[in-house]
Amino acid sequence: xxxxxxxxxxxxxxxxxxxxxxxxxxxxxxxxxxxxxxxxxxxxxxxxxxxxxxxxxxxxxxxxxxxxxxxxxxxxxxxxxxxxxxxxxxxxxxxxxxxxxxxxxxxxxxxxxxxxxxxxxxxxxxxxxxxxxxxxxxxxxxxxxxxxxxxxxxxxxxxxxxxxxxxxxxxxxxxxxxxxxxxxxxxxxxxxxxxxxxxxxxxxxxxxxxxxxxxxxxxxxxxxxxxxxxxxxxxxxxxxxxxxx
Numbered sequence: 033x034x035x036x037x038x039x040x041x042x043x044x045x046x047x048x049x050x051x052x053x054x055x056x057x058x059x060x061x062x063x064x065x066x067x068x069x070x071x072x073x074x075x076x077x078x079x080x081x082x083x084x085x086x087x088x089x090x091x092x093x094x095x096x097x098x099x100x101x102x103x104x105x106x107x108x109x110x111x112x113x114x115x116x117x118x119x120x121x122x123x124x125x126x127x128x129x130x131x132x133x134x135x136x137x138x139x140x141x142x143x144x145x146x147x148x149x150x151x152x153x154x155x156x157x158x159x160x161x162x163x164x165x166x167x168x169x170x171x172x173x174x175x176x177x178x179x180x181x182x183x184x185x186x187x188x189x190x191x192x193x194x195x196x197x198x199x200x201x202x203x204x205x206x207x208x209x210x211x212x213x214x215x216x217x218x219x220x221x222x223x224x225x226x227x228x229x230x231x232x233x234x235x236x237x238x239x240x241x242x243x244x245x246x247x248x249x250x251x252x253x254x255x256x257x258x259x260x261x262x263x264x265x266x267x268x269x270x271x272x273x274x275x276x277x
Contacts, residue, residue: 037261040079040155042182043070043191044175047116049249051088058088058119067123069252070160074129078259079155081185082162083178084120086112106170110137113174117164118142130159136168148184155185175233183240190242191258192229193249198266199228215267228268243269
């Protein structure tokens with residue numbers, strides 16, 4: 033595939049994607065394929081950090097509509113991400129990948145507490161680092177956590193692996209005339225209310241000038257293609273910012 037385009041990446045994987053076609057629970061066939069590609073990235077020298085959502089088990093406020101306390105609903109979502117982190121770590125370890133799980137909420141019996149300097153040191157040693165429990169605070173999505181961790185570890189780019197193959201002008205499942213963008217700015221994403229990430233995550237990306245590439249996880253090989261600079265999905269960046277030309 034040629035030379036690497038990106039040396040250090042933050043891969044954001046939605047929980048629903050790990051649930052396979054059902055979008056719920058853990059589909060280990062899907063997880064195996066994702067981990068195969070992550071392992072190959074690590075072998076090639078890419079430093080990989082991963083943030084995982086928890087929507088395959090619990091979608092925060094969406095699943096907690098009957099709950100009185102939003103904070104508690106979000107805490108449950110953080111625990112859901114920890115389950116996904118441990119599942120990914122287990123599969124990666126079986127592929128002989130050196131991996132560490134760090135969580136924003138301390139659970140020392142099963143993971144390291146998140147410490148920025150330790151995370152960077154792990155990456156420099158070639159370990160895959162999986163970040164769990166979002167930001168550790170309620171009211172913030174795991175997309176925001178992905179941008180925060182990307183900024184903290186000085187990632188070259190955020191790889192946003194979802195169930196859609198790019199950013200569209202409208203929901204392609206509802207509007208057959210929806211147009212897919214090859215490239216779009218943060219400002220346009222915010223102004224048009226496009227469903228790339230929530231507004232907090234998008235604004236944080238814009239403020240720190242971190243490019244995002246959104247692509248479909250249906251073909252996990254896309255992860256490897258992106259780190260080699262192939263034009264996959266949609267890149268979201270500032271005007272004149274870094275891209276993957």
